[in-house]
Amino acid sequence: MTTLAGHANAPRGSIPARPSILQQMWTSRADYLYVLPAIVVMLIVIAYPIYYTIELSFFKTPPGLQLRDKIFVGADNYTAILSSEVFWRVTINTVIWTLASTLIAFVLGYGAALALHRDFAGRAVLRAILIIPWVISAVAASYIWKWMYHSDFGIIGQVLVQFGFTDRQPNFIDNVHTVLPSLIVVNIWREFPFAMIMIMAGLQTVPEQLLRAARVDGASTWQRFWHVTFPHLRGVSTVTILLLAVANFNSFIIPWIMTGGGPSNASHIWITHIYELAFGRQRWGVAAAYSVLLFVILMALGYFYVRALSGNEKEQGA
Amino acid sequence: MAEVVLQHVMKYYGSMAAVNDVNFTVNHGEFVALVGPSGCGKTTTLNLIAGLLPMSGGDIKIGDRIVNDLDPKDRDIAMVFQNYALYPNKTVFQNLAFPLQMRKLPKDEINRKVQEAAKVLDITHLLERKPRELSGGQQQRVALGRALVRDPAVFLMDEPLSNLDAKLRVQMRSEIKRFHQDLNATIVYVTHDQLEAVTMADKMAVMNGGLLQQYDTPAQVFANPVNMFVASFIGSPAMSLVPLDVATVDGKTVLTSAEGWNLPLSDANARKVAGASSRKVVLGARHSTIKLHKSQVAGSVPSKVYTVEPTGDITFVQAFLSGAIVNISLPPTASVAPDEMVWLEFDQERIHLFDGETEMALRAA
Numbered sequence: 210m211t212t213l214a215g216h217a218n219a220p221r222g223s224i225p226a227r228p229s230i231l232q233q234m235w236t237s238r239a240d241y242l243y244v245l246p247a248i249v250v251m252l253i254v255i256a257y258p259i260y261y262t263i264e265l266s267f268f269k270t271p272p273g274l275q276l277r278d279k280i281f282v283g284a285d286n287y288t289a290i291l292s293s294e295v296f297w298r299v300t301i302n303t304v305i306w307t308l309a310s311t312l313i314a315f316v317l318g319y320g321a322a323l324a325l326h327r328d329f330a331g332r333a334v335l336r337a338i339l340i341i342p343w344v345i346s347a348v349a350a351s352y353i354w355k356w357m358y359h360s361d362f363g364i365i366g367q368v369l370v371q372f373g374f375t376d377r378q379p380n381f382i383d384n385v386h387t388v389l390p391s392l393i394v395v396n397i398w399r400e401f402p403f404a405m406i407m408i409m410a411g412l413q414t415v416p417e418q419l420l421r422a423a424r425v426d427g428a429s430t431w432q433r434f435w436h437v438t439f440p441h442l443r444g445v446s447t448v449t450i451l452l453l454a455v456a457n458f459n460s461f462i463i464p465w466i467m468t469g470g471g472p473s474n475a476s477h478i479w480i481t482h483i484y485e486l487a488f489g490r491q492r493w494g495v496a497a498a499y500s501v502l503l504f505v506i507l508m509a510l511g512y513f514y515v516r517a518l519s520g521n522e523k524e525q526g527a
Numbered sequence: 528m529a530e531v532v533l534q535h536v537m538k539y540y541g542s543m544a545a546v547n548d549v550n551f552t553v554n555h556g557e558f559v560a561l562v563g564p565s566g567c568g569k570t571t572t573l574n575l576i577a578g579l580l581p582m583s584g585g586d587i588k589i590g591d592r593i594v595n596d597l598d599p600k601d602r603d604i605a606m607v608f609q610n611y612a613l614y615p616n617k618t619v620f621q622n623l624a625f626p627l628q629m630r631k632l633p634k635d636e637i638n639r640k641v642q643e644a645a646k647v648l649d650i651t652h653l654l655e656r657k658p659r660e661l662s663g664g665q666q667q668r669v670a671l672g673r674a675l676v677r678d679p680a681v682f683l684m685d686e687p688l689s690n691l692d693a694k695l696r697v698q699m700r701s702e703i704k705r706f707h708q709d710l711n712a713t714i715v716y717v718t719h720d721q722l723e724a725v726t727m728a729d730k731m732a733v734m735n736g737g738l739l740q741q742y743d744t745p746a747q748v749f750a751n752p753v754n755m756f757v758a759s760f761i762g763s764p765a766m767s768l769v770p771l772d773v774a775t776v777d778g779k780t781v782l783t784s785a786e787g788w789n790l791p792l793s794d795a796n797a798r799k800v801a802g803a804s805s806r807k808v809v810l811g812a813r814h815s816t817i818k819l820h821k822s823q824v825a826g827s828v829p830s831k832v833y834t835v836e837p838t839g840d841i842t843f844v845q846a847f848l849s850g851a852i853v854n855i856s857l858p859p860t861a862s863v864a865p866d867e868m869v870w871l872e873f874d875q876e877r878i879h880l881f882d883g884e885t886e887m888a889l890r891a892a
Contacts, residue, residue, distance in 0.1 A: 421579050422612035426673070427600035427629035436625070440616040 259504070265497035272491040279494065286498035295474055295482075302389060303458065303478040310396045310460075311453040315446070317397065318404025323434075325405070326412045343402035351466035354395045358382050358467075382468050385475035392464055392476055396457065404449050411445035412438070447517040455510050458503075479503055529590030529603070529680040530555050531576060531715065537584035538571050538737075545571045547737040548585070553681075553730075556711045558704075560724035563734035564760070569717045570685055572734070576715060577683050578602050590680055600629070605674035609686040611666045613658040619645075619669050620654040626677050644672045647709075664695045671706065684716045688723065700727060721761050725749065733757050755886040758811050758879060764843060767817075767853040769810045770883060773800050782810060784849035788828045793875040799889040800880055807883025810873070814854040818872040819844065819863065827870035835863055846871065 234241065266286055268279035290296050325336050342350065357364050358381040366378030381391040415438050423433045461480045464470060470477035470485060477485075479499065487496035531553040538546035546568045553559045561569040574580040576587055578599040586593055594602045605626070613622050623641040632640075645651045648668045658666055667687060674682055687703070688696045704727050707714055718724055724731045725745040733740045733748060733756075741753045745761075752758035758766045771782040774789070780797035781789040790810070792800065800808050820827055830846040830853065837843075837859060844855045844863055848871065855871070863869065880889040 416610075416612065418608045418610060418612040419614065421574075421577075422606065422608055422673075423614075423625075424579065425577060425599045425604065425606045426626035426677075428625075432629065436614060436617075440614075 262497045262500050262504075265493055266501050268494045268497075270491065270493040276493065282494070286494050287502075290495060290498055290502070295477075298474050299477045299479060299482045302474075302476065305389060306393060306396070306460065306464075306478050307454055307457040309390075309393050310400070310457045311450060313393075314397045314401040314453055315404045315450055317401040318406075318449075319408050319446070321401065321405040322408035322412060325409065339405060340402045342399050343406075347399065347462040348466060350395065350399055351463050354398075354463075355382070355467050358391055382476075383472055385472055388468055388472065388476045392467060395467070396460065396463055399463070400453060400456065404453065407445055407449040407452075408442060411442045415441045444517070448514070451510065451514040451517060455507065455514070458507065458510070529713065530557075530588075531681055531713065532588040533572075533576070533585070534588070535585035536572070536575060536582060536587060538568070538575055538580065539583040544737045546575065549734075549737075549739045551732055551739060551742045553713060553715055556713055558707045558712075558714045558716065558727060558729045560728035560731045561715065561717045561734060562721055562724040562731050562760075563719065563740075565719060567734040568737040569719075569732075569734050573683050573685055573715060573717045576681075577604055577606055603680040605677045605679040605682055607667075607670045607674050607682065607684040607687045610690050611658070611670040611687075613666055613669055613673075615658055617657075618654065619650065619656055619658070619661070619672075622658065622669055623654075623672050623676050626673060640676045641672075644675045647675065648672045663691050664699060667691065667699055668702075671703070675710075680713065682712050682714045684714060686717055686719065689718070689720070696723075703727065722763060725761065733760060735760070751888070752811075752879065753888050755809060755811070755881045758881070758888075762813060764814055764854040766811045766813050766879065767848075767851065768881070769812075769848050769851040769853065771808055771810055771849060773803065773806045773808050782808060784828070786829070786849050790828055790873065791826060795891060796875055796878065796880060798891050802889055803880075803882045804884045805882075808889070809881040809883055809886070811879035811881060812853070812873055812877070814843065814856040816874045816877040817853065817855045818874075819846075819855050819857060819861070820870040820872060823870045824872060827872040830869055830871050832863055832865050832867045832869055834865060 228236070265279070267281060267283060269282045269285070270276060270279045321339055325332060325339070356362070358366075360366065360378055360380040360383060363378065363381070365381070366375075369375050370378060379387065382388045419437045419441075420433055423437050428436060459480055460478060461484065464476050464478055465481050465484065468476045470481045474482075480503075483496050483499045483503070486492045486499065533549055533551050536546055536549045537544065549568075549572060551559075561572055563569050571580065575582050576589075578594065578597060582595060586595055588594065589602055589604065599606075613619075614625065617625065620641060623644055624637050627637040627640060641654075642651070645654055648671055650665065650668050650672060653661060653665060653669070658669065661669065670687070684703075688699050691699060700723060703716075706712065707727075716724075716728065728745060730743060731745050731748055732742045735756050741748055741757045743751075748757060748761055752761060752766070755768060759768060769784075771784055771790070774781055774783040776783075776789055776791075779791055780800060781791050782800075783789045818827075823829070828848065830848045833845040833847055833852060835842060835844050840859060842857045842859050842861055842863075844857055844861075846853050846855060846869060853871065857863065881887065882889055
C-alpha cells in the first residue's frame with residue numbers, strides 16, 4: 210500500500226514545463242483545420258466588406274464614373290458629413306428614435322410580462338394576441354399602419370374626429386412635427402412583444418421560495434416586486450435593452466416603407482439615410498463614411514452588451 | 528410563543544387530497560417534526576400553517592387565534608426554507624433587517640435586533656457580506672437569523688438541512704436543537720430524513736399519502752409503530768417485514784412459511800394474532816433484536832445470507848427469509864459469508880405483528 214501511495218504522489222513533484230503557444234497550436238492543428246472553412250467564409254463575407262467600406266469612405270464616386278475609377282479625397286467625406294446640417298438632423302432623429310422606441314417598448318413589454326405572469330382565464334389567448342405584432346412581417350405592418358395613419362381614409366384620424374378630439378383628420382406622416390413620433394409608435398407596437406417574451410422568460414426563473422419568504426416577512430405585492438423580482442430581472446433587462454437599442458439603431462423597414470425618410474428628412478434615421486445616399490444618389494463614398502461611423506458606434510454598444518452578459522455570468526457563477 | 532392546533536385540515540388539488548383530515552397539536556415550546564416520503568403532504572401542511580396556501584377545509588389555530596383567513600405576515604410565524612431563500616442582492620444585515628423594515632420598526636431598534644440575532648448565531652462578522660459569498664452553513668445561519676429577529680410565535684422550517692453536505696448537516700442539526708432549547712421556541716420542522724426527526728424532535732408526525740399516520744414521541748413511534756408504513760419508514764436500516772401465515776400446530780399458534788418452517792409464538796403474541804382479520808400476518812423485527820446462529824437452535828428459522836456489510840463497529844447482514852429480506856446487525860467480529868445457511872432467532876418480547884390485510888399493528892386484545 211505504501212509504495213502505491215508513493216507512486217500516486219510522484220507526478221505532482223515534476224510538472225512538465227508549459228509548451229509554447231506554437232507547440233500548443235501544432236498539437237491542436239487538426240482543430241484549426243476543422244474551423245478553417247468557417248474562417249475563410251467569414252473573411253470573405255464579413256472582413257472583406259468591412260475593409261472595402263473603410264477604403265471606399267476615403268474616395269469620391271461621382272455618379273457618371275465607374276466605381277473602379279473612384280477618386281481619392283482623404284477624409285473629405287468625413288468632414289463633409291460632420292459639417293452638414295442633414296447629418297445632425299438625421300443623428301438627432303436616430304437618437305430620438307432609438308431612445309424612445311427602446312425605453313417605451315421595454316417598459317410596455319415589462320408591464321405586459323408582469324400582467325401575463327399572473328394566472329387568469331384567457332391568459333394563453335391574450336399572450337398569443339400580444340405576440341402577433343412581433344411575428345407578422347415588418348413590411349406588412351408598415352403598410353397596415355400607413356393606411357391607418359392615412360390623411361383621408363385612416364381609421365385613427367376618423368376615430369379622433371368622431372370622438373371630437375379634432376375637426377379634421379390629422380396628417381400624421383406627412384407633417385414634419387408628427388411623422389417621427391408616429392413612426393416610433395409603430396416601432397414600439399412591433400417590438401414590445403420581444404421585451405415581453407424576454408421578461409416573461411426571466412420571470413419564470415424568479416425563485417418561488419424567495420417570493421414566499423418575502424410574503425412571510427410581510428412584504429406587500431409591490432414590495433415583493435421591488436425587493437425580489439426587480440433585482441432578479443436586472444440581468445435580463447440589461448440584455449433586452451441593449452438588444453432593442455441595437456435593433457432600433459439599425460432600423461430600416463418601418464421608416465423606409467412608411468415615409469422613405471421624408472418629409473424633408475424629418476423621419477430619416479441613419480440607416481435609411483445611408484441607403485438613400487448609396488442606392489438613391491450613388492454617393493458611395495459618403496455612404497461608406499457614414500457606415501464606418503455607424504460601425505464604430507455599434508461596436509461600442511456591442512462592447513457594453515458583452516460586458517453586461519459576462520457581468521451576469523460572474524454574478525451567477527460566484 | 529404559542530401552541531399550534533390543526534383540526535381536520537384538508538387541502539385538495541383538484542380531486543386529489545394532498546392533506547387529508549390532519550389533526551395534531553404542537554404545544555408551546557415543542558419541537559415537532561413532520562416526516563414522510565416525498566409527496567406525503569408534509570410540506571403542504573407546513574405551507575398551510577404558514578398561510579402560503581389556502582386551505583380546503585378545517586381550522587388552524589396559532590396561540591388563541593384561528594388564523595385560517597390571515598395573511599402569512601399576520602400569523603406571527605417565521606419560516607426557514609430549504610435553499611435558505613436569502614435575498615441575493617441584499618447584504619446579510621439587510622436580509623436580517625428586511626422583515627423588521629416591512630414591520631416599519633424604527634431604525635435603531637432594527638439595528639439592535641439584527642445585532643442581537645447575529646450575536647446569537649455567531650454571524651456578526653458576516654453582516655456586510657452578500658449571501659453568495661457565504662458557505663452553505665453560514666447561509667443557513669443567516670436564514671435562521673432572519674426568522675429569529677422577528678421573535679415569532681412559531682418557527683416553521685422546511686427541510687432546512689437537506690442542501691448541506693453530510694458533515695455540516697450533523698453539525699447544523701445540533702445547532703438547531705440548541706437553538707430550540709435556548710429559546711424555548713415552538714418549532715414545526717419538515718424533513719424527509721427520519722433520522723433528523725428522531726434525533727431532534729420532541730414529537731414526530733409521520734405522514735404518508737396526505738394522511739397523518741402517527742403522532743407521538745420519537746421513542747414511542749420507534750417502539751410501537753401503528754402500521755407497517757411507520758414501521759418501515761422509521762429506523763435505519765428499516766424494520767424487516769416478513770409476510771407469513773397463522774397456523775395451529777399441536778394446539779399452539781405458530782407462524783408458518785411457504786418455505787416449510789414454523790415459528791412458534793409466545794402466548795402474548797398468539798393473543799395478538801388472534802385479532803387479525805385473516806390468516807395473513809406480517810412479522811416485523813428490528814435488526815438489533817434478531818439473533819443469528821450458525822446451527823439450528825430451538826425456535827430458530829432457517830435463512831440464507833444475501834449480503835454482508837461491515838460498517839466498522841457494526842456488521843449488517845441481509846438474509847432471505849420466506850421471500851423477504853431481513854436485516855440483522857452483528858458485532859464486527861462475527862464471520863458470516865454470503866450464501867451461507869444460518870438460523871435466525873426472534874425475540875418474542877420485541878417482535879412486531881401486523882395484520883396482513885389492513886397493515887395495522889396487532890395489539891393484544
